[in-house]
Amino acid sequence: MEHRYIYADNAATTPVSDAVLEAMLPYFQTNYGNPSSIYAKGRENERAVMDARARVAACLGAQPGEVFFTGGGSESDNWAIKCTADRLAAQGKKHIITSVFEHHAVLHTCEYLEKHGFAVTYLPVGDKGLIDPADVEAAIREDTALVTIMYANNEIGTIQPIPEIGEICHAHKVLFHTDAVQAVGNVEIDVKAQHIDMLSLSGHKLHAPKGVGALYVRKGIQLPNLIHGGGQEMGRRAGTENVPGIIGLAKAMEIATAGIPEKIARLTPLRDMLIDGILQIDQTRLNGDREHRLCGNVNVSIVGVEGESLLLMLDHFGIAASSGSACTSGSLDPSHVLLSLGLIHEVAHGSLRLSLGSDFTKDDAAYVLSVIPQVVDRLRAMSPMWESICKEGRRLV
Numbered sequence: 001m002e003h004r005y006i007y008a009d010n011a012a013t014t015p016v017s018d019a020v021l022e023a024m025l026p027y028f029q030t031n032y033g034n035p036s037s038i039y040a041k042g043r044e045n046e047r048a049v050m051d052a053r054a055r056v057a058a059c060l061g062a063q064p065g066e067v068f069f070t071g072g073g074s075e076s077d078n079w080a081i082k083c084t085a086d087r088l089a090a091q092g093k094k095h096i097i098t099s100v101f102e103h104h105a106v107l108h109t110c111e112y113l114e115k116h117g118f119a120v121t122y123l124p125v126g127d128k129g130l131i132d133p134a135d136v137e138a139a140i141r142e143d144t145a146l147v148t149i150m151y152a153n154n155e156i157g158t159i160q161p162i163p164e165i166g167e168i169c170h171a172h173k174v175l176f177h178t179d180a181v182q183a184v185g186n187v188e189i190d191v192k193a194q195h196i197d198m199l200s201l202s203g204h205k206l207h208a209p210k211g212v213g214a215l216y217v218r219k220g221i222q223l224p225n226l227i228h229g230g231g232q233e234m235g236r237r238a239g240t241e242n243v244p245g246i247i248g249l250a251k252a253m254e255i256a257t258a259g260i261p262e263k264i265a266r267l268t269p270l271r272d273m274l275i276d277g278i279l280q281i282d283q284t285r286l287n288g289d290r291e292h293r294l295c296g297n298v299n300v301s302i303v304g305v306e307g308e309s310l311l312l313m314l315d316h317f318g319i320a321a322s323s324g325s326a327c328t329s330g331s332l333d334p335s336h337v338l339l340s341l342g343l344i345h346e347v348a349h350g351s352l353r354l355s356l357g358s359d360f361t362k363d364d365a366a367y368v369l370s371v372i373p374q375v376v377d378r379l380r381a382m383s384p385m386w387e388s389i390c391k392e393g394r395r396l397v
């Protein structure tokens, strides 16, 4: 059989693109000045960071003064949630609303706040992995400080009704934060029209480097600092700027947001081809709503196989995929996202996520679909669990 290498784990991270690398390179060895320095080499870099800030803001429908560069998606989430909680607790508001299937950067932050006297409501996401805006409204209380709901789920790719949730929050005068790390470059985002007060994004999910991200904070919101020190980022986030990273992030954001319609048009049919092809296998299911779904996300459960073994076999065939979130590997429990859909452990354990890059082709899809059925056959042939399921004639999905 032909051999290829197909990277289908773009929800975990992406390679830095040529255009992004090229934009960054001068800032390592030529334009290395500290943006806070007074001489020309410093001032040049101060200007470059300002320019990058304006470009990132433009991609979100925000003002330049509303964008703060951070060390990535996790930091942005921590900052938005912990520091809003700190500030509003002083006004007696100690309640936060989130969902059960957030990224751990949000979930673990909320759990931390629970240990420090906050009450947190974790909204259910139903069997399709979608949050009902009516549930958000019903959960809002007098003392609600913040609603934080992710824009698109990193494991199952479902896109949440963010504008509707934002509108509800604003009608009740509650701050609204969204972790949009998976949505930026896949969904058209306009923070003003969509009633978003704070938004987290990360560079390495959109072909910029790891370790750089941004937090949008709507003008007028007094968000205290998470990181104290120097006066960088308009005094709100200390630390000498990651200038090459910031330049790369701006370039990547421009390319990603300009390419959304084309990416959706190209990847949606390939995603659907993969989903339909895999669902031909007996006892399989699609995880997450099909319609409100990122154009590059395939997440299926295959009964009778074990996710990790499936990944190793696919790797052998040159296919890099994931079985849930990268952060959950190393733990024996199936991912909290799959369990939140109501899947039983046996079904959640046999899950496979393929997250496609913009360069994924129809040939790649055909290759993946030629490999998966044989790999599944082989794994099922070795599985005592599959044997007993077949003997008893049970159907788990």
Ligand SMILES: *Cc1c(COP(=O)(O)O)cnc(C)c1O
Residues within 6 Å of the ligand: 011, 071, 072, 073, 074, 075, 103, 105, 150, 152, 153, 154, 179, 180, 181, 182, 202, 203, 204, 205, 211, 212, 213
């Ligand atoms: C990757 C990811 C993060 C974390 O971003 P980092 O830049 O890796 O810290 C947060 N939220 C979601 C939804 C993600 O996919």
